[in-house]
Amino acid sequence: MPYKLVGRTTLFRGKRLWEIIGHLKNFGEGRMVVRSTFEKYPEPTFYRIVLARPEMDTGRPHMDEDNMKGEVLVEKVFRGMHYGVINMSKVAYKPDFRLVHRHEEARYIEAFRNHKPADVDIVSPVMDMPPFLKMVAERDGHAARELKLKIGSKIKWVPGGQGGPELYEGVI
Amino acid sequence: MAGRALRPVVLHRLLFCRNAQLQKSRHFLSANYRCDETWNKRLENPLVSSINLGDFYYDLNQKYRHEGKVSAIDVDLFMNRIDDPNAEGVAEEVEELVRHLRRSPETANTLESTHYAVVRALLDGGHTSVLMQLLTQPMMYGLFPDHLTCNLLMHTFLQRKEYTAAARVASYLMLQEDFGPHLTQALALASCYYYITSEDNQPWEDYTPKVEEPKEEVKIRVKFLRNPYYDDHFDLKEPDHLVGKTLAWASPLVGGLVGRSCEVLGWALYGKWDELEAALDRLRTGKEHIAASVVSHVKSLIEGVEDGQVCEQLISALARLEAADSGVVEQDLSSAITQLVQEAAKEAEPLDIKIQKENYHRWEKQREEEYQKQIEEYRKKQLMAKIEHKKQDLAAREEVIFFFDNKNKLSLLLSDAKKKYYHKKSPAYPKKKKPRVIDEAYIPPEV
Secondary structure (H helix, E strand, C coil): CCEEEEEECCCCCCECHHHHHCCCHHHHCCCEEEEHHHCCCCCCCEEEEEEEEECCCCCCCCCCCCCCCEEEEEEEEECCEEEEEEECHHHCCCCCEEEECHHHHHHHHHHHHHCCCCCCCCCCCEEECCHHHHHHHHHHCCCCCEEECCCCCCCCCCCCCCCCHHHHCCCC | CCCCCCCHHHHHHHHHHHHHHHHHCCCCCCHHHHCHHHHHHHHHCHHHHCCCHHHHHHHHHHHHHHHCCCCHHHHHHHHHHCCCCCCCCHHHHHHHHHHHHHCCHHHHHCCHHHHHHHHHHHHHCCCHHHHHHHHHCCCCCCCCCCHHHHHHHHHHHHHCCCHHHHHHHHHHHHHCCCCCCHHHHHHHHHHHHHHHHCCCCCCCCCCCCCCCCCCCCEEEEEEECCCCCCCCCCCCCCHHHHHHHHHHHHHHHHCHHHHHHHHHHHHHHHCCHHHHHHHHHHHHHHCCCEEHHHHHHHHHHHHCCCCHHHHHHHHHHHHHHHHCCCCEECCCHHHHHHHHHHHHHHHHHHHHHHHHHHHHHHHHHHHHHHHHHHHHHHHHHHHHHHHHHHHHHHHHHHHHHCCCCCHHHHHHHCCCCCCCCCCCCCCCCCCCCCCCCCCCCCCCCCC
């Protein structure tokens, strides 16, 4: 009977990056790989291997811990945006990678060239106070009637979008 | 004789003789392609010639046992020193050293000439199975011959009629997705075609190491499980699939009647019926012809398909192609392939020989540079160790000489003379008191 591995499941579908690189000459320099978890995005996402130096480590036997370490530099394109050359050594162990054949590379490159980034939403920097807070503020004599928003990269609330101030229309 | 129609027996004999003659003349590349003279000049280099293979192997083994790794330059020197590939134990030693190098971080520094030297040593020694083992397991052995080396390999295997080995080299080229210049493409096509059409080939062995499995189910706890994934490229194991994919990918590069026929044959062997249908339709619309032998082979492969609907679709596509105007042509594909390879060889050989000789020179220079670098590193390490030792020595002597001058400072360094003693805290779990043991034979002393 074979060894039965017991553990947590993942949603990864693919091979470890080192298992792919180890099969290619020059350690896969210049080849393109994609991650299956990023294929759900409509925008093009792929990596181009620039340099790879595997450590060819062997883990504990029968536990599928081989070929997890090494240094790899890739050129990253994520969701249509080009991030330049990055060090991907820490995520190379994930069994999520797939080699892109040379005749399929053109499709990804075309998608990247034709990709137009979505228009930037301009969000108003202030927002109405929640109605109860407004009442309290009026009663206590504060002049402010609006809240200043802290707009960072994660702002998702657009005034007038879902869950906007209209929710409180007619409450008071 | 010219006016009379040839009788079937005579005709058959003529054709058979012609075929036999063609089969004998598998001389695509001349003997100069091996560049034996220039290759043997590597042994004149003092670096290489000063090595004694037996002692060097022993030293490398010792180093591996002590440090757990071998350096790339050492392995390269060993491989280049092998002058008698037929000696006993060469194949095992080569395999072991290549494995030690590949499974260490040193593999990133592997020199180019190591691949060529290993291939030459195993090829000339006739160790085909070991060579195939090294070629087909890149994770374990990491042998990546370049195009010129692959040409030599395929040509030698075709000459020796080892079609399995030649087809495996061609499938290696396909897995790397790099068929190279025209000569390599043509040779790959020829290797696969001869493997398919010849009856008794050497077995296509599976060299993946067998894991010994225990009799009862043993459960092992791991952090995360991997989902089963078949990538249809490096995971391909069936010889038909590998050879079929090689044919299907290499044929469009070659083109012509040979290219078209082999592409159809490739897709059929590989079992990709959609691509096969697309290729057949393309031929019909493009009004191009393919060889009849391929059509009959493809028909027999299609008949093996289980899915009835797919089978019918393919048979109808094939029938449509046959019915078309320039559908099928009676042409001897093997002679066409041979001619193609010979033409490509004639064109490419002089330049390839020149490039190979330049490679030898470049590798020799690289070898010397690497050797010098290693020597420098070793020298630096030794120097640093000596300096450290000297520093420690000097510090000890200094302490002794200046003891009375520094007595005050040294006494400050001493910890406080009185050591504070804390009483033993009662433990949280007091030890169980043992019951008093009454010694029966005890007589209290008389006072």
